[in-house]
Amino acid sequence: MEKKVLIVYAHQSAGSFSAAAKEAAVDVLKSKDCSVEVSDLYATKFKATATAEDITGEVKNSEHFRYAEETKLAWDEGRLSADITEEQRKLQEADLVIFQFPMYWFTVPAILKGWFDRVLTLGFAYTKEKRYSNGIFKKTKALLSFTTGSQETMFSPTGINGDMNVTLWPLQNGILHYCGFQVLAPQIFWAPEDATPEGRSAMLAAWNTRLQGLLDEKPLFYAPMDCFDCESFQLKPESVEKLVKEFGPTAGTHCGKPLPPNNQMKAGV
Amino acid sequence: MEKKVLIVYAHQSAGSFSAAAKEAAVDVLKSKDCSVEVSDLYATKFKATATAEDITGEVKNSEHFRYAEETKLAWDEGRLSADITEEQRKLQEADLVIFQFPMYWFTVPAILKGWFDRVLTLGFAYTKEKRYSNGIFKKTKALLSFTTGSQETMFSPTGINGDMNVTLWPLQNGILHYCGFQVLAPQIFWAPEDATPEGRSAMLAAWNTRLQGLLDEKPLFYAPMDCFDCESFQLKPESVEKLVKEFGPTAGTHCGKPLPPNNQMKAGV
Numbered sequence: 392m393e394k395k396v397l398i399v400y401a402h403q404s405a406g407s408f409s410a411a412a413k414e415a416a417v418d419v420l421k422s423k424d425c426s427v428e429v430s431d432l433y434a435t436k437f438k439a440t441a442t443a444e445d446i447t448g449e450v451k452n453s454e455h456f457r458y459a460e461e462t463k464l465a466w467d468e469g470r471l472s473a474d475i476t477e478e479q480r481k482l483q484e485a486d487l488v489i490f491q492f493p494m495y496w497f498t499v500p501a502i503l504k505g506w507f508d509r510v511l512t513l514g515f516a517y518t519k520e521k522r523y524s525n526g527i528f529k530k531t532k533a534l535l536s537f538t539t540g541s542q543e544t545m546f547s548p549t550g551i552n553g554d555m556n557v558t559l560w561p562l563q564n565g566i567l568h569y570c571g572f573q574v575l576a577p578q579i580f581w582a583p584e585d586a587t588p589e590g591r592s593a594m595l596a597a598w599n600t601r602l603q604g605l606l607d608e609k610p611l612f613y614a615p616m617d618c619f620d621c622e623s624f625q626l627k628p629e630s631v632e633k634l635v636k637e638f639g640p641t642a643g644t645h646c647g648k649p650l651p652p653n654n655q656m657k658a659g660v
Numbered sequence: 661m662e663k664k665v666l667i668v669y670a671h672q673s674a675g676s677f678s679a680a681a682k683e684a685a686v687d688v689l690k691s692k693d694c695s696v697e698v699s700d701l702y703a704t705k706f707k708a709t710a711t712a713e714d715i716t717g718e719v720k721n722s723e724h725f726r727y728a729e730e731t732k733l734a735w736d737e738g739r740l741s742a743d744i745t746e747e748q749r750k751l752q753e754a755d756l757v758i759f760q761f762p763m764y765w766f767t768v769p770a771i772l773k774g775w776f777d778r779v780l781t782l783g784f785a786y787t788k789e790k791r792y793s794n795g796i797f798k799k800t801k802a803l804l805s806f807t808t809g810s811q812e813t814m815f816s817p818t819g820i821n822g823d824m825n826v827t828l829w830p831l832q833n834g835i836l837h838y839c840g841f842q843v844l845a846p847q848i849f850w851a852p853e854d855a856t857p858e859g860r861s862a863m864l865a866a867w868n869t870r871l872q873g874l875l876d877e878k879p880l881f882y883a884p885m886d887c888f889d890c891e892s893f894q895l896k897p898e899s900v901e902k903l904v905k906e907f908g909p910t911a912g913t914h915c916g917k918p919l920p921p922n923n924q925m926k927a928g929v
Contacts, residue, residue, distance in 0.1 A: 403710070403711060403712065403725045403727065404723070404724055404725040404726070405723075406723050406724035406725075407724065407725075407726075433709070433711065436709075437709075439708035439709050439770040439771070439774060440702070440705075440706075440708050440769075440770055440771045440774075441672070441764070441769060441770065441771075442672060442702065443672065454673070454674075454675050455673055455675035455676065456672050456673040456675075456676075457673070457676075457853075458672065459809070495710070495773075495776075495777050496773070496776050496777060496780070496830075496834060496835045496838075497830035497831075497833075497834030497835065498767060498773070498830055498834075499773075500709075500710060500773075500777060501708040501709055501710065501770045501771070501773040501774035501776075501777050501778075502708070502709045502710075502770075504764075504765075504767070504768075504769075504770040504773045505708060505709075505770035507764075507765050507770075508764050508765060508769060508770050509770075511765070523820060540728070541893075542892075542893075544892045544893065544894055545892075545893045545894075547894060548908070548913065548914050548915055548916050549894045549895045549900070549913060549915050550888075550892075550893055550894050550895075550913065551792060551883075551885075551888045551893040551894075551913065552833075552834065552893070552912065553829055553833055553834075553910065553911070553912015553913050553914075554912055554913070554914060557826050557829050557830070557911060557912045557914075558829065558830045558834065558912070560822055560826050560827065561765075561766035561767055561822075561826070561827045561830065562766075564766075564821075564822055565765060565766030565767075565821065565822075565827065566765045566766065569765075584726075614820075616820075619819075619820045623811075623813045623814075623819075624810075624811075624813060624814045624819055624820040624821070625813055625814075625816060625818045625819050625820075626818045626819075631818070639817070641822065642822070642826060643821070643822015643823055643826045643827070644817065644818060644819065644820065644822050644823070645817050645822075645823060645826075645918070645919065646817055646818050647817050647918050647919075647921070648918055649914070649916050649917055649918055650914065650916075650919070652916070
C-alpha cells in the first residue's frame, strides 16, 4: 500500500543544504510511490509561540492560563486553531515523519520547537496512559535529519561539545519516543558549510542511498514501558537485571553505567 | 558594588507558579541591592523565529540566507533589529541571568529558544576563538530555573524520562557554557501542579532561601578549554589521565565512563 510521508522542514533559504536534503527526500520517496507532504515552516510563517490564540473561542481559565490543559480541552471540542489542526491531520495520516533542519544551539530552531510545542498537544499526541512504547504514534516512524555547525569529533564522548548521543536524548526520547514514535537513526550532515562542494555532494548521495530503504529500517532501542514500575516509572529490579550489563540500556536511562555507545545514533545497539 | 540581574521570563500567565518564582527572584535580589531587569517574553510578544527581518537594511545574500553569518555582519554594523539589540544590551550589563520557564518537551519553550537563537548571535555572544571557558560571557553567571510536569523519580538514571543531567547537558553546556557563562546549579521545581498548596509554598520558600546567597554560589564544573586539543577539540591524553577516574569528567564528555552523578545539577561534583 502507498505510504504517506510528512516532511517538517525548517530552513529560511531555498538555496541551503537543508533545502537540498529535503528535496532529495521528496524526490526519492515519491519515486518509491510514497505520497509526500511538506510543512515548510518559514515559508508559511508558522507561529512558534504557544499562546491563548491557539484556541478558538473562550479559554477556560484566562487568569491562570495553562497551555497543556487548555489545548487538551480545545482539542476535545475541535477548537484548536486552523494551523495546528492542519498539522495534526498531516501527522495523523503519516507513516513516516522526517524533520529536516539545521541544528541551532544543540537542538531544533525555535520555529520547529514551536511546531513540537503547539502540534503535539495533550490528548492528541499523548496522555498519562499513552506514552513511550504505549504511545499514540507507535505505528509511525520519525527521523531527525539535520546539519551541524561543528565537526563530528567535537560531538564525541571525548569532545568539547559532548557525546551527540547525549545531545539527542531529550529530542529523540523526550519528544519523539514520548509520543510513541519509532525513532529511526538520525541523519546527521556534519558541518556541510565547512565541506568542499564534492564533500557536500557525497553527503547528499549517501542520504539518497539511505532514503531508498528508509521505510524498512529498524528503529532505535528504548526500554519498553513494561520494564518500568507503573507508579514511579523507574526500571523494575527484574528489568535492571535483564537490561543492565556492561552498559546501561540507553543514553538517558543509563543506571549509572557507561552509556551504550551510539544508542541514539544506531539501531540494534 | 551593585550587581545587575537580568531575568528572562517565559510564562503566559501572571497567576502561574513560574510567575511566583520570578517575583520571588525580583523581590529578594532587589532587597540585596541588585538592580533587576525582567524580559517578559510573552507579554512583549517576543519574536521567536530567526528570519531576515532581524536585520535592518539589506542582507548580504538573500538567495542563500545564512542566519549566523548575516546576523554577524549586521551586528558588526549595528543593523540588528531593535528588540535583539535591547536584549543584547541587558545581557551585556548583567552579572547574573536567570531564565525562568516551564519545561516544555524536555527543554525551553519555543519563545525562549527564540531568545537564544536571536540574541546570542555570532560575534556578540561567541566566536570560533571565544567559546566555552574562553567565552565572551565568562564573567557572567547564568541559571536555569524551571518547573517540570513529571516527578523527580522519572528523571533519574533509572527513570523512564532519563537522567535530568543528560537532559540539561545541551542547554547548560551547549548554550550557556558555550558562550562562556558560569552555569549555576539549576533551580528545579518538580511537578508543582501535582503538589499541594503547602508543597508549592515550601518550594518557593526554598527558592527564597537560595536566592539570598545566589550571587556567591560556585558554578558547575566543565573541563576548561586548555584540556582540549585546539584542532580536534577532543580531550588531550594528559587531560584524560587527569580528569577520568571512576567517572567521566562531565555528563557530555564522559569518555565512555559512567556519568559523574549530578554533574549538571550540583557544583563541586
